Amino acid sequence: MLxxxxxxxxxxxxxxxxxxxxxxxxxxxxxxxENLTCDVTIEVPRLNKTAKADKLFTLMGLGVKKGEIVxxxxxxxxxxxxxxxxxxxxxxxFAPESETPVKIPDxxxxxx
Numbered sequence: 001m002l003x004x005x006x007x008x009x010x011x012x013x014x015x016x017x018x019x020x021x022x023x024x025x026x027x028x029x030x031x032x033x034e035n036l037t038c039d040v041t042i043e044v045p046r047l048n049k050t051a052k053a054d055k056l057f058t059l060m061g062l063g064v065k066k067g068e069i070v071x072x073x074x075x076x077x078x079x080x081x082x083x084x085x086x087x088x089x090x091x092x093x094f095a096p097e098s099e100t101p102v103k104i105p106d107x108x109x110x111x112x
Contacts (some may be wrong), residue, residue: 006038007075008083013067016094020064024093029056031089038076040086045071 014020020028020042032040032053040053044062051058053072064070072090074083 006077006079007073008079009071009073010083010087011069012072012087012090012094013069014064014094015066015096017066017096019066019068020059020062020094022060025056025059027093028059028089029054031086035085036074036082037078038074038082040082041073041075043071043073044068 016024018024041050042053042059042062042064043050044064046068047063049062051062053059062070072083072086074086076082
């Protein structure tokens with residue numbers, strides 16, 4: 001939902017096995033810093049905790065586990081565009097591992 005001040009909020013469920021642990025948290029920080037222009041905040045309502053998405057250690061300190069639903073707040077002039085980019089990133093990065101495509105080696109290049 002976009003408000004008149006350029007802020008969009010949406011809920012996101014972490015469906016991957018380990019939630020928001022070090023490596024994907026680092027990738028989220030990188031995505032926010034390199035590809036978004038807005039401020040992004042992650043809020044864990046159950047724990048009443050928030051963290052800026054460009055701060056690795058505060059993100060990891062949220063303790064987001066599999067199945068946790070968080071509120072993502074994108075605040076700035078390009079909130080609509082940035083939220084679309086972020087939704088795509090989160091959906092791809094934090095999908096259940098069972099949904100991750102398995103890469104099958106090309107038979108022509110296989111040494112088996």
